[in-house]
Amino acid sequence: MLVPIFFIILSIVGFYFSGLTGDFVFQQMILRLARNLVLVMSLMIPIISGMGLNFGIVLGAMAGQIGIIVIMNNGYTGFNGFLIAVLVATPIAIILGYLVGKILNKAKGKEMITSMILGFFANGIYQLIFIIFAGTLIPFKNKDLLRSSGDGLRNTIDLISIKSSLDNLLFPNSPYPIMTFVVIILLFVGIYLILKTKVGQEMRAVGQSMHIASVSGIDVDKTRIIAIIISTVLAAWGQLIYLQNMGTFNTYNNHEQVGLFAVASILIGGASVNKVSWKEVVLGTFLFHLLFIVSPLAGQNIAGDAQIGEYFRVFIAYGVIGVALILHSWEENKKKSLNLNFDLNNS
Amino acid sequence: MMSIKKTYEKIGFPRLIIIVFIIVLLVAAASLKIPLSGIYSDILIRFGMNAILVLAMVPAIKSGIGLNFNLPLGVIFGLFGALVSMELGLHGWTSLFASLLIAVPLATCGGYLYGLMLNKVKGQEMTVGNYVGFSIVSFMCIVWTIAPFKSPELVWAMGGTGLRTTVSLENTMEKILDNFLSFKLFNVTIPTGLLLSVGLLSFLFWFFTKTKSGIAMEVAGSNENFAVSNGVDVNKERIKGTVLSTVLGAIGIIIYSQSFGFLQLYNAPLYVAMPAVASILIGGATVSHAKISHVLIGTLLFQSVLVIALPVINIISEGSMSEIVRVIVSNGIILYALTRSGGVE
Secondary structure, three states: HHHHHHHHHHHHHHHHHOOHHHHHHHHHHHHHHHHHHHHHHHHHHHHOOOOOOOOOOOOOHHHHHHHHHHHHHOOOOHHEEEEHHHHHHHHHHHHHHHHHHHHHHHOOOOOOHHHHHHHHHHHHHHHHHHHHHHHOEOOOOOOOEOOOOOEEEEEOOOEOOOOOOOOOOOOOOOOHHHHHHHHHHHHHHHHHHHOOOHHHHHHHHHHOHHHHHOOOOHHHEEEEHHHHHHHHHHHHHHHHHHHHHHOOOOOOOHHHHHHHHHHHHHHOOOOOOOOOOHHHHHHHHHHHHHHHHHHHHHHHHOOOHHHHHHHHHHHHHHHHHHHHHHHHHHHHHHHHHHHHHHHHHHH | OOOHHHHHHHHOOOHOOOOOOOHHHHHHHHHHOOOOHHHHHHHHHHHHHHHHHHHHHHHHHOOOOOOOOHHHHHHHHHHHHHHHHHHHHOOOHHHHHHHHHHHHHHHHHHHHHHHHHHHHHHHHHHHHHHHHHHHHHHHHHHHHHHHOOOOOOOOOOOOEEEEEEEEEEOOOOOOHHHHOOEEEOEEEOOOOHHHHHHHHHHHHHHHHHOOOOHHHHHHHHHHHHHHHHOOOHHHHHHHHHHHHHHHHHHHHHHHHHHHEEEEEEOHHHHHHHHHHHHHHHHHHOOOOOOOOHHHHHHHHHHHHHHHHHHHHHHHHHHHHHHHHHHHHHHHHHHHHHHHHOOOOO
């Protein structure tokens, strides 16, 4: 509980110095929770399956973005457009998740660094497709998506035609994204139910010890691939929810930060590399984004330069992940050496 | 058949791909009438610029901490040394040596502390190192903004606080090593001083690996239990490897910058480890085994791809393509290495 408490204090101090009103912060937090919870949630299952923090959700986010690009190209709008984007993104996410799972199975014990490099690699492929091939090798119907030179997607794409299509479904005049929260709750229940099934139990068993799991007849590799597929699909949906809430789409930057922000959020919430529940997801997303809102203004008011607050925010995101990883492997190593001493004393 | 298979195994899959790729690029360059002598000069210069940053990976791998994704740590100290020497108003060789004199002790201290930390996180050094590196770079962004440097060459002339994003070395040490004893051979400029410094540092490191201390470090990295039973203090050897790697990172960025002509601050050091890691892996190293020959071959191959690809791609396609190729090649190679060594160690 130490990490969340530290960040609660930091947020309160930041809030005090930012000079923002409680009302404004509350409004912003509701929006940001709706936007980001599914992306953070997508990290849960790999953690439970003992694969650590899945930085590979970047690939899921890309699948979501491909869904968006397809509907924008074909001119689908509103909630129907959003649904079609989900239908396009899901199979892509399943395929990508399968590939990520395959690769991570070849790098057991080094899942985190591998999934991170995989994210960078996939980003290169994504740029190759949408900067170089789009408009040249891949024909586009909607020329507004392309740069004026006719090749490569624009840096920002306006999503006004699907903005808030899920948020305001059934409640068109509400200032709050009610339907999105309904979906988020349903997904949390869904994860809870998955973990109750046989596959879910197997995931927990694999997370405890791959060796014991495989001795008791569980197909470890298959279970791990399923975990990553679920994570990738959730990330794709999460990115779609994020984009329909934002209403604009930074073609080449939106997905890059997804892994970093989601991982930092879940760790701030008090999750560790191998233990997590929905409470950490919600608390962590809340605290991380609270810090996000208050730190530039607090930086400006304390140091006289908003840029410093901005740097500080990035530093916090990286620093949290770094410190959490250090503390985790430190504890693991202590446990290991304790066990070793215990064995030696007994023998 | 056997001999083909043997040669294939010796060269290895990734290097084979890269070599084929280079040949394709060279043929393309020749058919597009791009002057090859310029390309060869560029390859030599970029090889010299990057080789020491790649060399920094070797002590880390040898001492058992794996690929040093925290190379930005050493780079930050190197940049700091260069900045201080400029603030003092030094020029030419004095400025180069002053930068090194300031950077190396700092990097030693920093590397020592980082090594202490790595001993607590055995098994996760690469992931932890990556995020420690990112944190330090973003922390230094704040420092660069508020650091009390005064020299007009370093700070924004107006309308901004703190150091410039890129600091020109034109009046201090730009290309001082590159131009030292340089000569032309068949229209190809040979940056003698640069190559000599790479040679010197490689030789010093090679010499170190032959000493008792160097052998102890290697033993600690290759088999921990064996090392302990031979009375080698594994934790101490790992710290030694980390310090050496950090110091080489600091020296590496100074040599890189003098050739490049600019110091790049703020977010620039963020991804400095990726090309270095990719280079040594292309050279044939793995996460647990590396030699100096891997450094030289890997840097040469990796930089050749980038140098030859640039003009070829610029003619066929647009500018951003070469950057994309770099991202795909370097990360693809790192991925390959991570999955190859597979399994729980």
